[in-house]
Amino acid sequence: MSAKPRVLVVCTGNSMRSQMAEGLLRHDLGERIDVFSAGTHPSRVHPMSIRTMAEAGIDISGHRSKSIAEFFDVEMDLVITVCDSANLACPVFPNAKKTIHRGYPDPIDPPPGTEVADLFADLRDQMRVELAGIVIRELNLA
Numbered sequence: 001m002s003a004k005p006r007v008l009v010v011c012t013g014n015s016m017r018s019q020m021a022e023g024l025l026r027h028d029l030g031e032r033i034d035v036f037s038a039g040t041h042p043s044r045v046h047p048m049s050i051r052t053m054a055e056a057g058i059d060i061s062g063h064r065s066k067s068i069a070e071f072f073d074v075e076m077d078l079v080i081t082v083c084d085s086a087n088l089a090c091p092v093f094p095n096a097k098k099t100i101h102r103g104y105p106d107p108i109d110p111p112p113g114t115e116v117a118d119l120f121a122d123l124r125d126q127m128r129v130e131l132a133g134i135v136i137r138e139l140n141l142a
Helices: 017-029 049-053 084-089 118-136
Strands: 005-012 036-041 078-081 099-101
Touching: 005 017, 005 099, 017 049, 017 084, 017 118, 049 118
Parallel strands: 005 036, 005 078, 078 099
Antiparallel strands: none
């Protein structure tokens, strides 16, 4: 039996978008892939990311913010950058069979009249719909 394909999701701080994407992909495709997340400038897992994922029944409270350097020597089947600055900083990932970009807006800076919690929930729901499909298509898991 062969190992599961490995997927790495990258954003700048590894605090919001990539953490949520890791949790979603692990929850929805964890039996088919191994998924990780990292940042070009890691910081901490944002409390609103933890809360938003918990509202969907997914616990990421044990996640930690990781540097992409931790994964440079790890062979990845797919790397997905989920923010534009990470895509600019890391358009090609060492030891990745394929790297793609699917940018999402930063949920921490809402437009006037929009609640941060709503942006996080909208982002979570959008990524849940899109990312599993992207991974299935890119890794030919259908």
